[in-house]
Amino acid sequence: MKTQNALSEVLQWACSPRGGNNLYGRILNGCSRKPTPGLGTAAVALTPQGKYLFLYDLEWFTAQPRAFQVLVVVHEAAHLVLEHIPRVFRYMVHFDDHKQYKRYEPIFNIAMDMAVNDVALRPFVEQNRDYFGDVAKPLVWPEQRDYPKNKTFEEYTALLIEDLQEHGFDVDAYRIGEFKGAQSSPDAGGSGDSGDSEEEKESKGSGGSDEEKEEKEEKAPQNVSEQMMQDESVPSWFRDLLRQQAPGHISHLDIVEGMTESEIERAIEQAKREGKRIVNSAVEQTHKGRGVIPGHLQHLIDALLEEPTIPWEVVLRGMLKSSISAKLRESTVMPNAGLAHLEADLIEPYPFYQRDMTFHIDLCVDTSGSVSDTEYIQFMGEIAGILRAEEGVSARFIAFDHAIQQEELLSSDSSAFTDSPEGMRRYGYGGTQFNSVLRRVLGTDTEDDWLEDADRITERVPTADLVIIFTDGYAPISSDKGGPIPELSPPAPLIWAITPSGKTHPDMVRTLQIGG
Incomplete structure (x- = not known):
C-alpha cells in the first residue's frame, strides 16, 4: 500500500x-x-x-x-x-x-x-x-x-x-544473438579456434557450476538494446x-x-x-x-488536437492507396505447390484463402442543408476520380440526416455524381445524427434508422474496407453524449470529411477539412 x-x-x-x-x-x-x-x-x-x-x-x-x-x-x-x-x-x-x-x-x-x-x-x-x-x-x-x-x-x-x-x-x-564482447563466444566474436583441447572444450561446454550458469544467464542480454550495450562492434557513443x-x-x-x-x-x-x-x-x-x-506543453497539445494541414484530397487518396495495399498484402498467401496445376482451370491453388483483389468503400453523406452544394460537388468529384482511377474499388453511397434517406451502389451514371446535387434529395437543416448511418455500416440497422420509403440496396453488399463520412460535424460524436463513438466504431478505417466551416471533435481521429 x-x-x-x-x-x-x-x-x-x-x-x-x-x-x-x-x-x-x-x-x-x-x-x-x-x-x-x-x-x-x-x-x-x-x-x-x-x-x-x-x-x-x-x-x-x-x-x-x-x-x-x-x-x-x-x-x-x-x-x-x-x-x-x-x-x-x-x-x-x-x-x-x-x-x-x-x-x-x-x-x-x-x-x-x-x-x-x-x-x-x-x-x-x-x-x-x-x-x-x-x-x-x-x-x-x-x-x-x-x-x-x-x-x-x-x-x-x-x-x-x-x-x-x-x-x-x-x-x-x-x-x-551474435556480438563481440565480454559475454560472446569465440565463434560469435569472430576470433576463430580457441586452442583448447577436446577435453577442455567439453569441460567448458558443461557451463561450469550452477552458480556460474546462473551468473552467465543474468549477464546474458535479454533484448537487442542490452546486446548492443555489451557489443564492442557497436560505436561506444551509442x-x-x-x-x-x-x-x-x-x-x-x-x-x-x-x-x-x-x-x-x-x-x-x-x-x-x-x-x-x-x-x-x-x-x-x-x-x-x-x-x-505549462506553456512549453501547450503547443504540443494544440498540435495533437489540431486538424491536418495537408490538402484533403492528397490525404484521402493516400489513405485509400495505403488501405488497398494493406488489404492486398494481407490476402496474399503462399501457394500450395501440389495444387498449382489447378490455376489453369481458374481454381486458385490456395488451400484455405482466395486472393481478394477488391476494395469496398462506404461513403456516408450528410444531406442537411448546412452542407452546401459547392462543397458537395467538390467532394463527390474527388470520390468519382478515385473510383475511376483505382481498379477493383467499389462504393456504397448512403445519404443521411436524422435517418438514412437513400442508399445505392455507385456507378459512373449514379445521380450522386451529377454536376449538380439535384439528384440527391435534401431534407432541410438540423437534426443530424451519426448513429443510424454507422449502424447501417455495421449491418445492425433497424427500420427506425430509415426514412419511410427510402431507396435501399436489397442485394448483399461487401464489408467496408474504408468508411468516409462527409458532414459539417454538428451532431454528437462521443457515446457519452449520445453519439456513436466508440460503441459504433466500424472495424475499417474511418475518415471524417469536414466542410470548411464544420466542427471537429477529439473522437474524430482522421479528419479532412474539405476546401481547406
Missing part, C-alpha cells in the same frame, strides 16, 4: 509546484494502470486494440528519488501527447519482418527520448534547476551528439542512423546513450505479434482517438481546477 501511495502522490500532486494542478498525472491517470512487478521501469504502452496502458514496477518506482519519480511521470505523459507509440507502430508496418524492426528499435527508443526530453523535460528542468539538476544530468539529450534541438522523433531517428553509418556501423547487417536511457524502454513488438497489417492500422487509429480523448479530458480537468497548462 505504501508503494502504491508513492505513485499516487506523484500522479496527483508532485508534478505541480503548487500541487493539485498536475496535467501530467491526469494524462497518465487517463490510461489503464497496470502494476508490472519485475519490469524495472515505467512505460506507456498500447493494447492490440489500441488502448493506452501505463505499466509500472512499484518496487522500482519507489526506490527512485522523488525528483526522478516526477520526471518519469512527465516523460511518459509527453510520450502520449507526442503520439510516439502509434508512430512506432507505423515503423512496424513498414519493415518486412520483425527481426529487421528489432535492429532499429534501440534507435527508435533513443530518438523518442531525445524528442521528449528536449521539448517536455528541458523547460521543466530549467525552471526547477535546484530540484531536478542532479537527476536530470544522466538523461539523453540531443546536444550530446551535437544534434539540433526541437526536432521530431523521426528526425532524430534519421540523424542517429546517419551518425552510426558515418562511424562504420550498418544497422541492417547487425546480427541479433552504447553510452543506451545506458543513459531513463526510464528504460519496453519492447512494443510483443503487442503486435500475430496481428495483420490492417489490425495494426486499426490499433493505430484507435490509439490516436484514445490519445486525443485522454489529453482533452486532462486539459478540461486542469482548467476546471484552475490549473495552468
Whole structure:
C-alpha cells in the first residue's frame, strides 16, 4: 500500500509546484494502470486494440528519488501527447519482418527520448534547476551528439542512423544473438579456434557450476538494446546513450505479434482517438481546477488536437492507396505447390484463402442543408476520380440526416455524381445524427434508422474496407453524449470529411477539412 501511495502522490500532486494542478498525472491517470512487478521501469504502452496502458514496477518506482519519480511521470505523459507509440507502430508496418524492426528499435527508443526530453523535460528542468539538476544530468539529450534541438522523433531517428553509418556501423547487417564482447563466444566474436583441447572444450561446454550458469544467464542480454550495450562492434557513443536511457524502454513488438497489417492500422487509429480523448479530458480537468497548462506543453497539445494541414484530397487518396495495399498484402498467401496445376482451370491453388483483389468503400453523406452544394460537388468529384482511377474499388453511397434517406451502389451514371446535387434529395437543416448511418455500416440497422420509403440496396453488399463520412460535424460524436463513438466504431478505417466551416471533435481521429 505504501508503494502504491508513492505513485499516487506523484500522479496527483508532485508534478505541480503548487500541487493539485498536475496535467501530467491526469494524462497518465487517463490510461489503464497496470502494476508490472519485475519490469524495472515505467512505460506507456498500447493494447492490440489500441488502448493506452501505463505499466509500472512499484518496487522500482519507489526506490527512485522523488525528483526522478516526477520526471518519469512527465516523460511518459509527453510520450502520449507526442503520439510516439502509434508512430512506432507505423515503423512496424513498414519493415518486412520483425527481426529487421528489432535492429532499429534501440534507435527508435533513443530518438523518442531525445524528442521528449528536449521539448517536455528541458523547460521543466530549467525552471526547477535546484530540484531536478542532479537527476536530470544522466538523461539523453540531443546536444550530446551535437544534434539540433526541437526536432521530431523521426528526425532524430534519421540523424542517429546517419551518425552510426558515418562511424562504420550498418544497422541492417547487425546480427541479433551474435556480438563481440565480454559475454560472446569465440565463434560469435569472430576470433576463430580457441586452442583448447577436446577435453577442455567439453569441460567448458558443461557451463561450469550452477552458480556460474546462473551468473552467465543474468549477464546474458535479454533484448537487442542490452546486446548492443555489451557489443564492442557497436560505436561506444551509442552504447553510452543506451545506458543513459531513463526510464528504460519496453519492447512494443510483443503487442503486435500475430496481428495483420490492417489490425495494426486499426490499433493505430484507435490509439490516436484514445490519445486525443485522454489529453482533452486532462486539459478540461486542469482548467476546471484552475490549473495552468505549462506553456512549453501547450503547443504540443494544440498540435495533437489540431486538424491536418495537408490538402484533403492528397490525404484521402493516400489513405485509400495505403488501405488497398494493406488489404492486398494481407490476402496474399503462399501457394500450395501440389495444387498449382489447378490455376489453369481458374481454381486458385490456395488451400484455405482466395486472393481478394477488391476494395469496398462506404461513403456516408450528410444531406442537411448546412452542407452546401459547392462543397458537395467538390467532394463527390474527388470520390468519382478515385473510383475511376483505382481498379477493383467499389462504393456504397448512403445519404443521411436524422435517418438514412437513400442508399445505392455507385456507378459512373449514379445521380450522386451529377454536376449538380439535384439528384440527391435534401431534407432541410438540423437534426443530424451519426448513429443510424454507422449502424447501417455495421449491418445492425433497424427500420427506425430509415426514412419511410427510402431507396435501399436489397442485394448483399461487401464489408467496408474504408468508411468516409462527409458532414459539417454538428451532431454528437462521443457515446457519452449520445453519439456513436466508440460503441459504433466500424472495424475499417474511418475518415471524417469536414466542410470548411464544420466542427471537429477529439473522437474524430482522421479528419479532412474539405476546401481547406
